[in-house]
Amino acid sequence: MPRSFLVKKYFSTKKPHYRESQLESQTAFVPESFPRAELPTLDTGSALTCHPTGPVYTSADTPPPPLSPVAPVSLPLSLLNPLDLSSSPSSSSGEEDEDGGRTSDPPSPDVIQHVYHCPHCKKSFTSLSALSHHQLSHHQLPPCVPPQHAPSLPAEISARPAFHCKHCPKEYTSLGALKMHIRSHTLPCVCPTCGKAFSRPWLLRGHIRTHTGERPFACQHCNRAFADRSNLRAHLQTHSEVKKYQCGSCSRTFSRMSLLHKHSASGCCSAS
């Protein structure tokens, strides 16, 4: 469902990650009712407003305090598999992903326990391998790389070729990764209803659900349904007596990491 990834916000008031202009014109999923007037031909010399740095954490610069996983969350099994999402692996195709999910398992507590931060962009990763993969995109380490991090990178990383995005400063170590990234600039999939543009067709399909009201992800414990599986997953936490995200200082638990971050930022345990 649409994480609606890389949406070109024609009308959005949210923070724009990319400017509307300078987008390469592509033809897929462009409805006739929305000529790509706002998707001018890309000028290779233009620079999109692409923030090379990582996400901005609202809880100041300091990373969130260690997240203590709440040990055995007392969720019934049915809650952990509310939609029996693990039943039919790749049987879905596009629209049927309401029941075609490969897994509905909530992130395991130990996933939450370890947070690895990229020294280059401050992004956080829940596993060292994920961080290592991510760091491939930074394979040309800037001088600011903390020395304790740089040596930890695989040796072959420094030898990999770099594929530079011509629209932003990002670099990738594979052409495929670069191409996928470039779609975030070109945004070839345009919503016929509102004109929002997406990088991938399935993102557009999910976005269309926001117009149609389709909510294929139903909660088994209440009448609510969601258009996004992740949102259902978050919702399921509200049915749990013990939340997954626990404050390391006061042991208070939260249903979402963002709430825990808010809690930490509010001063419970940040300075103490």
Next chain:
DNA sequence: CTGGGGAAGGGGCCC
């Protein structure tokens, strides 16, 4: 102020 829902941003995995 807090908790929750909606939607979005990004990377990874599988086929």
Next chain:
DNA sequence: TGGGCCCCTTCCCCA
């Protein structure tokens, strides 16, 4: 290699 889909995370808004 690319498409399709996943997960995690974050932000914004509202009750």
